[in-house]
Amino acid sequence: MSDKSTSVPGGSIPGVPGPQAPELAEPTEPREPLPPKPDQDGPETVSPTGVPTGAPKSSNAQSGRYLTTAQGARLGDTDHSLKAGPRGPILLQDHHLREKITHFDHERIPERVVHARGAAAHGVFVANGAAEGVTRAGFLAKGTETPVFVRFSTVLGSRGSADTVRDTRGFSTKFYTDEGNYDLVANNIPVFFIQDAIKFPDVIHAGKPHPDREIPQAQSAHDTFWDFVSLHTEAQHHTMWNMSDRGIPRSYRTMEGFGVHTFRLVNAAGETTLVKFHWKPRQGVHSLVWEEAQIINGMDPDFHRRDLADSIEAGAFPQWDLGIQVFPDTEDEMFEGIDLLDPTKLVPEELAPVQIIGTMTLNANVTNFFAETEQVAFHPGHLVPGIDVTNDPLLQGRLFSYIDTQLTRLGGPNFAQIPINRPHAPVNDMLRDGFHQDADHSGVAPYQPNSLDGGCPFMAGADMGAFIDVPTEVPASRKVRENPATFDDHYSQTRMFFRSLTPVEQDHVVQAYTFELGKCYEENIRLRQLQSLANIDERLATEVATGLGLEAPAPSVVVEDTPPSPALSQLGGTWPVAGRLVGVVADDATDLGALNEVLSAVAAEGMVPLVIAPHGGKLGGEVTIQRTYLTARSTEFDAIVVAATGAPAPDAVDSLDAKAGNPEGHPSLDPRVTMLLAEAFRHAKAIGALGDGGSVLMAAGVPVDAPGVVVGTPAEVTAGVSGLLASHRVWERFPTMVP
Ligand code: HDD
Numbered sequence: 001m002s003d004k005s006t007s008v009p010g011g012s013i014p015g016v017p018g019p020q021a022p023e024l025a026e027p028t029e030p031r032e033p034l035p036p037k038p039d040q041d042g043p044e045t046v047s048p049t050g051v052p053t054g055a056p057k058s059s060n061a062q063s064g065r066y067l068t069t070a071q072g073a074r075l076g077d078t079d080h081s082l083k084a085g086p087r088g089p090i091l092l093q094d095h096h097l098r099e100k101i102t103h104f105d106h107e108r109i110p111e112r113v114v115h116a117r118g119a120a121a122h123g124v125f126v127a128n129g130a131a132e133g134v135t136r137a138g139f140l141a142k143g144t145e146t147p148v149f150v151r152f153s154t155v156l157g158s159r160g161s162a163d164t165v166r167d168t169r170g171f172s173t174k175f176y177t178d179e180g181n182y183d184l185v186a187n188n189i190p191v192f193f194i195q196d197a198i199k200f201p202d203v204i205h206a207g208k209p210h211p212d213r214e215i216p217q218a219q220s221a222h223d224t225f226w227d228f229v230s231l232h233t234e235a236q237h238h239t240m241w242n243m244s245d246r247g248i249p250r251s252y253r254t255m256e257g258f259g260v261h262t263f264r265l266v267n268a269a270g271e272t273t274l275v276k277f278h279w280k281p282r283q284g285v286h287s288l289v290w291e292e293a294q295i296i297n298g299m300d301p302d303f304h305r306r307d308l309a310d311s312i313e314a315g316a317f318p319q320w321d322l323g324i325q326v327f328p329d330t331e332d333e334m335f336e337g338i339d340l341l342d343p344t345k346l347v348p349e350e351l352a353p354v355q356i357i358g359t360m361t362l363n364a365n366v367t368n369f370f371a372e373t374e375q376v377a378f379h380p381g382h383l384v385p386g387i388d389v390t391n392d393p394l395l396q397g398r399l400f401s402y403i404d405t406q407l408t409r410l411g412g413p414n415f416a417q418i419p420i421n422r423p424h425a426p427v428n429d430m431l432r433d434g435f436h437q438d439a440d441h442s443g444v445a446p447y448q449p450n451s452l453d454g455g456c457p458f459m460a461g462a463d464m465g466a467f468i469d470v471p472t473e474v475p476a477s478r479k480v481r482e483n484p485a486t487f488d489d490h491y492s493q494t495r496m497f498f499r500s501l502t503p504v505e506q507d508h509v510v511q512a513y514t515f516e517l518g519k520c521y522e523e524n525i526r527l528r529q530l531q532s533l534a535n536i537d538e539r540l541a542t543e544v545a546t547g548l549g550l551e552a553p554a555p556s557v558v559v560e561d562t563p564p565s566p567a568l569s570q571l572g573g574t575w576p577v578a579g580r581l582v583g584v585v586a587d588d589a590t591d592l593g594a595l596n597e598v599l600s601a602v603a604a605e606g607m608v609p610l611v612i613a614p615h616g617g618k619l620g621g622e623v624t625i626q627r628t629y630l631t632a633r634s635t636e637f638d639a640i641v642v643a644a645t646g647a648p649a650p651d652a653v654d655s656l657d658a659k660a661g662n663p664e665g666h667p668s669l670d671p672r673v674t675m676l677l678a679e680a681f682r683h684a685k686a687i688g689a690l691g692d693g694g695s696v697l698m699a700a701g702v703p704v705d706a707p708g709v710v711v712g713t714p715a716e717v718t719a720g721v722s723g724l725l726a727s728h729r730v731w732e733r734f735p736t737m738v739p
Pocket of ligand 1: 112
C-alpha cells in the first residue's frame with residue numbers, strides 16, 4: 001500500500017480497519033477561484049508611487065487552481081518530505097520542505113510594544129463641511145468621502161490577551177485622503193497618564209507584567225502600576241477614568257474617542273485655531289460592569305473583536321460622529337484657565353461644545369488580520385495640509401516614537417509600501433532602497449535639485465496643496481528640563497470628573513479602586529494612593545479605605561473646586577437599540593407560537609434575538625437554536641427574555657418553590673438557567689418573561705416586580721425590553737452606597 005493512503009480523509013492506517021463514519025467528500029478537481037466575499041475585498045492595490053496597478057486586490061492561494069512554491073512552480077505533493085525511502089531520513093535537497101518550514105519559522109513579527117491587542121475594520125468618513133471655516137484640509141470639505149481604516153486596541157496586554165480587561169482603549173483612524181494619509185491616533189479616554197513623552201517608558205514598564213514572573217497579564221491591579229501612579233500624581237486623572245466604567249467598554253461600537261492633545265488647524269486664509277478632536281458613537285457610550293467583564297475574559301476573550309466583526313457582517317455598521325472643540329489660538333494657549341498644552345486636562349463640553357464635522361461608518365471587515373490589522377502603521381505625524389501639531393510635550397515625543405517603533409516592528413523603513421499603509425494620493429518621494437523595498441523606481445536622479453530628471457519632481461506651494469508648517473511663535477526662553485507651572489495641578493480635574501458622575505457610577509469607581517488596591521501586596525502603596533484619593537474626594541477615600549481595612553488620611557493639598565461636567569457621565573441619555581443582543585430562553589415545552597412572536601417582534605426592533613435551549617438543533621422542528629444552556633452565558637446578552645415554561649418537575653426543590661411563592665410547586669430549574677437569570681439581574685439588564693415565564697424568574701430568585709422586569713405578552717415584553725435597553729441598563733437596580 002502506498003504511503004499516501006494515510007492522508008486519505010478518514011485516516012485509514014495500513015492494517016487497521018477504517019473508521020465507521022462515511023468519508024467526507026474532499027475537492028479533488030481544480031476549479032475556478034471563488035470570488036472574495038464583498039467584505040473580504042482587499043484594499044485597492046496601488047503602486048508605491050500611488051498609481052493603481054490593476055493587479056488583483058489580494059493574492060489568495062486558496063482561490064488559485066494549483067498550489068505553487070513561492071517562485072510559482074506547481075507542486076505535486078505538499079504532505080510528504082523527500083526521503084531516502086519511506087523509512088529513511090529527509091534529504092537536504094528537499095527545497096519545498098525547506099521553503100515551507102523556513103517561511104513558517106519567520107511568520108511572526110514583534111507585537112506592538114503597547115496596544116498589541118487590537119481589531120480593525122474599513123469604512124468611510126463623510127464630512128459635513130462644518131470645519132471648512134477653520135481648516136483647509138480637503139477631506140473636511142462638505143460632502144467629501146474618504147476611505148478610512150480604524151484599529152481599536154487595549155494598551156497593556158499582549159497580542160493574545162483578553163478584550164475586556166480594565167484598560168485604556170486605543171482608537172486609531174487612518175484617513176486615506178486625496179492629500180495624503182491623515183492619522184488620528186486616539187484613545188477612549190480624553191486625558192493621558194503623563195505630561196511629557198520622556199515618561200512613557202516609565203508608565204508602560206509600571207503597567208506591564210512584572211519583569212520577573214511576567215504576571216499579571218493585561219492588568220493594572222498590581223503593585224508596580226499603583227506604585228507609579230501613587231508616586232506620580234499627574235497620572236491620577238487618567239487613572240480615575242480607568243477606574244470608572246470607561247475602563248471596561250461594552251463594545252468598541254459604544255466607545256467615545258479622543259485625540260487628547262490640542263491640535264492647530266489652519267484655514268485657506270492662513271488663520272489658525274486650536275481644537276480637540278472627539279469621536280461620538282451613534283449607539284451611545286456604554287460599558288460593562290466589572291463582574292461581567294471578568295466573566296467574559298474567560299467565556300469569550302475575543303468579545304470586542306467578535307462584536308465588531310459580527311455587527312459589520314450583519315450590516316449593523318458602527319458609526320461615529322467626528323467633532324471638534326474649538327478654541328482661539330491665543331499666545332498663552334489657555335482656555336478658561338485650562339492649559340491646552342497639558343494632556344492631563346480636558347475642556348468640559350459645557351465650556352466648549354463639541355461641533356460635529358462629519359460621520360464615520362465602518363462597513364467592511366478586514367480580509368487578512370496580519371496583512372491589515374497587524375501591519376497597519378499609525379503615526380500622529382501623518383498630517384495633511386490644514387492640520388498641524390502644537391507644542392504639547394507629550395505629542396512632540398510621540399512624533400518621534402511611532403516611526404521609530406515601526407522600523408523594528410515592520411522590519412525596515414519601507415512600511416509605507418505595505419498595502420494597508422499606502423496612501424491613496426500619488427507618492428513621489430525620493431526615499432530609496434532599504435529592507436523590503438517593493439518599488440522599482442525609475443529615473444537616475446533621486447535628489448533635489450536635479451537637472452538630469454528634468455528637475456522632477458517639483459516643490460508645491462500652499463496654493464498647490466503643499467503641507468506648510470504653521471510659522472508659530474516660539475516664546476523666548478531658556479533651554480530647560482521643566483514644565484510650565486500650569487501643569488502642576490493634578491487634582492482639580494480628577495475631582496471634577498469624580499463629582500460629574502452619578503452615584504451609581506461613583507460606586508463603580510469606589511469598587512474598582514478597592515479591587516485594584518486590594519490586589520497590591522505593599523501596604524505603603526495602598527496608603528500612598530489613599531492619600532491621593534483623599535485629595536480628590538473625602539467620601540471616595542473613606543469608602544476605599546474602609547474596603548481595604550485602612551484609615552483614610554486627611555487631604556494633604558488644597559484642591560480647587562471646579563463645576564461638574566454632566567457630559568462626562570454615561571447615564572441619562574437614550575440610544576438606538578438596533579444591534580443589541582436579546583437572549584430568548586426556551587425549551588421543548590415552550591409554546592412555539594409565542595416564541596415565534598417574540599423572536600419576530602425583537603427582530604422588528606432591529607435587535608438580534610438568539611434562542612437559548614437545553615440542546616442544539618431546532619425547537620419543535622422549526623425554531624433554530626443559536627445557543628445551548630452549555631454555550632450561553634448571560635454576559636453575551638444585553639437583555640434576556642424567558643419564553644420557556646420549563647419541564648415538569650419530578651425533582652422540584654421545595655425551598656425553591658417556597659422562595660418563588662408558587663403553591664403549585666415549580667419545576668426545578670436547570671442551574672445554568674438560574675445562573676443566566678441571576679447574573680442578568682445582578683448586572684442590571686432588562687429581563688422579560690412570557691406568560692408563566694414569570695414563575696421561572698421567581699424560581700431563579702428574580703423578583704417579577706423589580707425594576708426592569710417585564711412580564712406579559714410577546715408584544716408587551718418586546719416593547720418593555722426595548723424601552724429599557726435604550727438607557728442601556730436598569731440603573732436603579734444597582735445598590736448604591738449614596739442615598
Ligand atoms: Fe501611543 C501605539 C495612542 C502616547 C508611543 N498609541 C499607539 C496606539 C494608539 C496610541 C491608539 C495603537 C496604534 C495602532 O493601533 O497601531 N499613544 C496614544 C495616545 C497617546 C499616546 C492617545 C497620548 C495622548 N504613545 C504615546 C507616547 C508614546 C507613544 C507618549 C511615546 C513616547 N504608541 C507609541 C508607540 C506605538 C503606540 C510605541 C506602539 C505601536 C505603534 O506605536 O505603532 O510608538
